[in-house]
Amino acid sequence: MIRFYFLRMLCIFLLFFPAVLLFRLFRVRQLHRQKTGTSWQHETGVLCFLLFCVALASQTVFPDFSAGVCYSLPGARSDINLSLFRVFPITAADLKNGNSVSFWINFLGNIAVFIPIGFLFPLLWRISLPKVVGFCFLFSLAIETAQLFLPRTTDIDDLWLNTLGGFFGVLLYRLFRRFFYGAAEKCRTFPKTE
Numbered sequence: 001m002i003r004f005y006f007l008r009m010l011c012i013f014l015l016f017f018p019a020v021l022l023f024r025l026f027r028v029r030q031l032h033r034q035k036t037g038t039s040w041q042h043e044t045g046v047l048c049f050l051l052f053c054v055a056l057a058s059q060t061v062f063p064d065f066s067a068g069v070c071y072s073l074p075g076a077r078s079d080i081n082l083s084l085f086r087v088f089p090i091t092a093a094d095l096k097n098g099n100s101v102s103f104w105i106n107f108l109g110n111i112a113v114f115i116p117i118g119f120l121f122p123l124l125w126r127i128s129l130p131k132v133v134g135f136c137f138l139f140s141l142a143i144e145t146a147q148l149f150l151p152r153t154t155d156i157d158d159l160w161l162n163t164l165g166g167f168f169g170v171l172l173y174r175l176f177r178r179f180f181y182g183a184a185e186k187c188r189t190f191p192k193t194e
Helices: 002-033 040-060 087-096 101-112 115-124 129-148 156-179 181-185
Strands: none
Touching: 002 040, 040 115, 040 129, 087 101, 101 156, 115 129, 115 156, 129 156, 156 181
16 A cells, blocks of 8 residues: 555656756756856755655645546545544554554654655755744645545644654754754755855
C-alpha cells in the first residue's frame, strides 16, 4: 500500500518536472535582473520543494481515478471526521486486529508527508520558524477544506498530524543548520555585489 502511494507521487513528480523546471529557469532570470544571486543548491531545493508539493496534491486533492470513475466525480460521497484524536482508537483497533495500514498511512503517513515541507521551507527562504509551522497548518487546512468538495475524507486529525510533521521538519532543519551551517547557507539566495 505504501509502495502504491510512493509510486503515484513519483509519477506525478516526474510528470510535472519539465513545467516546474521551466518555471524555475524563468524565476532565475528574474532574480538575476533584481541583482539577487542564487546557487545550484538553492535551485535544486526549490525544484524539489515545488515538485513535492505537486506530488502531495496528487495524493490529497487530485481525483483518484484508480478507485473508479464514480469515486472521482465531483459530488460523490465524502466522509468528514470532526472528532479530535479519533485516529488513536481507530489505529489501536486496527493494530489489535492485525491491520497496520491505518498506522502507517493515517498516523505516521500524515506526519511524515509534512516533514519535507517543514525542513525545506526554512532551508530555502529566510522565514521565522513559527511561520513555517503556521504555513504547514494553513497548507493542511487548505487540503482538508478542498477535500470537503471532493470525494475524499476530510479529517481534523490530519490537520494536527500534518502540522506536527511540519514541526518535526523544522526541528530537523535546526539540527541540520547547527551541524552543517555552511551547507544550509548555500541553499539560500543572496544579494549580488557588482
